[in-house]
Amino acid sequence: MIKKTIRLIAMASAALLLLTACANKNKTDNIDRSTPVLSIGDESVSFAMYKALFDNYLPYMQYSGHDPLESESSLKSYRDWLVDILSDDLVTLYQAKQSGFKLTEEQEAQLAADTENEINDLYLNFMKVAEQEYSEDNSIPVSAYFDGIVNSESEYYTGVTMGWEDYKEYYRGQARNSAIVKAYREFVCSEFHPADDDITDWYDSAVVNDKAVYTANPERYKTDEEEFEQYFGLRDGVTPVAYVPSGYSRMMQIVVSPEGELSEEYSKKLDRMDEISREYGRLSFEDAVNGTDANASKMTELVNEYKALKESTDAEYEEYIKAAREKIEAAMSEIDEGKPFAEVMLKYTEDKRVVGDENSEGCKAFREKGELISLKHTSSADWSQTIKDEFKKLSLGERSDVFMEGGSFRIIYYASDETSGEVPLEAIYDDIKAVCTAAVQDEQWDALLTEWKKDPALKINEELLNVVGKDSLKS
Secondary structure (H helix, E strand, C coil): CCHHHHHHHHCCCHHHHCCCCCCCCCCCCCCCCCCEEEEECCEEEEHHHHHHHHHHHHHHHHHCCCCCCCCHHHHHHHHHHHHHHHHHHHHHHHHHHHCCCCCCHHHHHHHHHHHHHHHHHHHHHHHHHHHHHHHHCCCCCHHHHHHHHHHHHHHHHHCCCCCHHHHHHHHHHHHHHHHHHHHHHHHHHCCCCCCHHHHHHHHHHHHHHHHHHHHHCCCHHHHHHHHHHHHECCECCCCCCCEECCCCEEEEEEEECCCCCCCHHHHHHHHHHHHHHHHHHHHHHHHHHHCCCCCHHHHHHHHHHHHHHHHHHHHHHHHHHHHHHHHHHHHHHHHHCCCCHHHHHHHHCCCHHHHCECCECCCHHHHHCCEEECCCCCCCCCCCHHHHHHHHCCCCCCECCCEEECCEEEEEEEEEECCCEECCHHHHHHHHHHHHHHHHHHHHHHHHHHHHCCCCCCEECHHHHCCCCHHHCCC
16 A cells, blocks of 8 residues: 555545545444543543544445455555554644644645635535435424434444434544645645756656657656646556657637526427438438329428427527627637737637636646647547637637537637747756655654654554454455
């Protein structure tokens, strides 16, 4: 089990687990579930929380092909992994409080806002279940079902049966602890920096590796470079590319889509038009084979019906695309007035990958440079042939006419050609420094955790830990 994977789950302590529905809520007989299984100073993890973590991650492990219940050794490995996750957070929280570490005013404000949003979501989720249960049996009020859900969830995750107000306070406390753990790590790690040689060594190695990869498989460049541009700093394992193969350009596009949906009647009319076409062809062929015009009257009826349906569907479709067409034409007018394409794109495009939405900021590189396109290579996540055909018509600095693709109006613009060869160090220096900084901080932080966990004040109740999963072993 890779330490990076543990890092992803390390923040999934009580605060996040409370939001996770657990499919396996079996009781463990004769155990006080509030009993600590790990503790240091005033900080502790209950048996209930350990059992919740065990249950929540078990199906993910099994799905990935590493079933902890396969054998005693695999169960021990899983158990050690979970203890490592919990003890990492526990000793960090302990060290933070021992040092007198406090969240900043900004961090406090963000914590308060996030926590109240999460508690509201929790309430809505519980109430949704309560209302569903009430709809099936209204012999008791919805509030009674809600209280029962809170009682059950709190007992499962904490070992103590709580009402809603107590549960909210518990949640707030766990959310605060998680925020302190995260902030303290960032505070401590802010002192760890890579050496200059670390950065140049990383670059030299990346150039050799990337040149080999993209010379042999140039089609991979688009996927890798755009993943970097969209997700660097947001996903683990995303790093800058140090070598560019030949054959790539940059394209900007304005995308405008019709709102709403065409009616069911519209679809039925299209289906009927297809039926008419097939029936007309059959009757025409029959008359041709027989040398008669026996079906002429029927064919005329079909033609008239088809024309009426086409007129109706064309009218509905035109109304459906009217606003989108007007919007894309307004964009084209501004381009033709001489406004920079990138400026007009930001004003009109509906491509969320570029301009973002309430959940993301979009991609800065796409806004400033455009997206990668190649007429020479075919990538795994590539443009459609229609878009490539339109791009093929353009010269550098030219825009296309309005065209339809994928149900949307589009205008594309030939922004630039990628410079092939090694990417200069100075062009990606800051990005490489960020990668090296993260590596140094991970290494130094892991070393600190190792030392902190040697503290004899850290108590681990092996006897209680070993109870979980033992009865479910497959061999």
